[in-house]
Amino acid sequence: MPVNLFNKKTFSAVYYKYMIPASNEILSMVLSYVKEKTDGRPLEMALDVGCGTGRYTLPLAPHFKKVVGIDISESQINVAKKNSLANNVSYMVAPAEKLPMENNSVDLVNAALAAHWFKEDIFASEAVRVLKTKGCLAVHAFYPNTVIEYEDLSRELNIAMSKVWDILVQQDDKSLKPMFCQYYNIYEAIQLKDKKWITDIPVQIQMSIQELIGFIQSLxxxxxxxxxxxxxAKQLLLETEKRLQQILGEKADSVRLNVHLKYYCVLACKH
Incomplete structure (x- = not known):
């Protein structure tokens, strides 16, 4: 089962090093939603489900009295613990389908780039159970594709990357189907009336060729x-890196590419 690959120490190390960081746009959207729904009350507890190496766990820390990150991968949790510098953050190994929290105890349940691995109905039910009244659920990820922009070389760069995505998508055993429908099925699974589904949220980051190759490895x-x-697989990386360097020429090592991603987000509030 693909999810078991997250337990590999080598993959956890690559994931921590190269997976793109938390999106400021998504964080702002989630936090604004939570503050609006909770009427400005002090935010005590956030639960980051499927937290991986802590990409969103740590950025949530300044906004809550306590943040707990959980993941079924002990390897990913170990990396998260090793690199956690926030005193109000803790991690534990636990499944999304059995959240280690009491009823009505959490202000925010967050799941970033993870919910496609969950048993959606069970997770949604568990999220509702642990949320306080006016507590919020946020589930978000990015579409598995990129658009690269750089001077007049964008077309060639995107042709090179589209070959990578075409090959990678062929590896999927339908586990990632929710990502391709932008989490609509997860939106449908949430049994709360106050909810919304937001798609095609544009996010831009800058990457060097080495960071882009690392990002591919972290997928x-x-x-x-x-x-x-x-x-x-290794040959694909080598050929892609070589092709990108050919396109960019002598300045390849110093170039910062504009990489465009599309995010989507499901938000819900318990009343």
């Missing part, structure tokens, strides 16, 4: 490819 689709055929 579970690439790790699935590695498990199937490590030689071909």
């Amino acid at each position: 579970i689709l690439y790790e699935i490819f590695m498990a199937k055929n490590a030689e071909k």
